[in-house]
Amino acid sequence: MDELIIKTTNLTKSYGPHVALDNLNLAVKKGATGLLGPNGAGKSTFLKTILGLIQATEGEGTVLGHDIRTEGDAIRARIGYMPEYDALNPDMDAIHQVRYSGELLGMNPTIALARAHESLQYVGIGEQRYRNIGSFSTGMKQATKLACALIHDPELIIADEPSNGLDAKAREFMIQTLTTTVQSGNRSVLMASHLMDDVERVCDNIVLLHKGKLAAQGAIEDLKAIDREIEIHVWGGATRLEQALHADGLTVRREGRVMRIAHTGEDTSTRILRCAAETGAQVRRMHEYEASLEDLFLVIMENLGYDVKSSEDLLASPALARKVDAPAHMGGGGA
């Protein structure tokens, strides 16, 4: 479904002379979206603006069809916000804290209590829910914050650094919970994070901010395609094979007997093997090389400047994109 849940046009927010959000034109689809960017990129500012908590200086936007400038209340009733920092009273029991967070949305106390049990169960706080939050580990606090956000079963969960400070197991569980929420709960998640791995596992789409500007947005799959290559190790006849591949119209980078061929379609590997068969070169190893989100992030940040707006723009200059992440011995890295 191409249903847009968040859309902004020329959204700008300045703190005095400092521009925290610069002319953002964003379109976030239903599903899971990662909001990436280095410190100070404007992620938290963006989240606050779309929640109607701070007024945009210019531009407009809608969240779930509500205007961010005038209908902040309606937006905040339909989303669940999981803040970055502690937001729980350490002297309260988890169950009552979560219940109260539901009552603050207008749920009546009995229903809020029933839902609090359900959502704490869902985030894995089983019998500990009667314990003081002050005695909780960071992971349990994080889960309790998520339970507070989920209590009214919102259409959109906005999570600021959900896996912040968690150990491997708790982080795994948080990721799994968010994924389940998206996949079996059919909800949308917008998560701000520094951890590419987490974003990659939960999200299908990303929005990349840098210094308040939009650096890239789109499906992770599409963005990654800018840097997909097939690496082969050739034994015998490497030069013949290289020429054959060139003749076949493929882009090849070669370093000795290692070659990387740009992935141009599903038939790329078949074409490589056919060329190898024709030239009599042995292909000893062959594997697909795909950029990780981390690589992609660096590519976009360091090489393409901040003017890239979409995956099409990125795809338009793949050669440039490749410069950074190829290992030095392959002629990359010198960017």
Added chain:
Amino acid sequence: MTEEPPLGQDAPPVQFDAAAPVTGQGRMDAAWGSTAGDEDLSTPVANTPAASGEIFSQEYKPWNGELNPRWMRNWAILRHHLLGIFKKGHRPWGMPTRLFILVVFIASLSNAGLTLISGLIGESTLHQLWGVSRDNLYGHVLGFFPRNVLYYPIIAALLVGSVISEDRQHGTSALYFSRPITRFDYVGMKFISVAVIQSIIVLLSLTLYYFAEIIALGRGWAWIMDTFPLFLAAFLSGVMLVFTYTSIGLALSSVSKGKFFPGIGLLSIVLGTKVLAVLVSTLFDREILYLLSPYDCMAHVGQTLIGTQPTYDQYSWTWSLASVIAMNAIALYTLSARVSSMEVTRE
């Protein structure tokens, strides 16, 4: 000793019997996985976390109930603070605060109790001392010692102590502001909560005192008609007292992160300015400084309202009223400015 050939030299081939648990194949499996998938395409899948022995199945449970409108959200904030005084599961007031509220409530009912006793045993001197009269009504609300030294300001200080500052400290402001609650409703409900608890002590005890007199001495309509305006004036003074303590206290709570500063601050404003005014007036015979003391100004206004002998007779009571209003205005301005600039998440 058994004969052990030195390692690596003519060691006999290792022999295992059929039941030996570890074989070369076993070791290879351990090192490189198994042979599964070498020939036919099947993907080895790692065990899911569910296999770790925990009985937990995560299931997303949807909910599509209706959310109630604004008044219900505000009611939730009020209930959270009020019920916290009596039971667990709501705002956790400290044990000292709760005990002190109980003690002060009982203590502030002392005149009602003595009135009841004087009515029951028919002791008239006791009644002259403690029964409902113009002076005693004034004293119940605005009397300096002990009520406005030991009871009401300390209650107010304990209550305002962390009511807003805790949200800054724990980051729970995010819980309010990421939900459809406006700053105005947030601060308004906190204000009302604190004021209601103080009212229970000041105003409810005043009302019980008045009714104790009616019941114990069997007062008729004529007496009620006579004294009701006094009761009303005392009640009004009580409202002024509670309102002023609350607004100054919350303003202090909104500028701080800690628990103690607002309470201590309130006490020093209420008692410190009073002491200062007394000092200045005895040393220099200048009384004007009482205008800086919230308690003195309210006492002056209260004396005029209830009609007791004024002790601040050098100046007009309108000065005091203006001062009370100005103090409240400054406090409320500070409070609203601080709350509207309060960060959503933790600062």
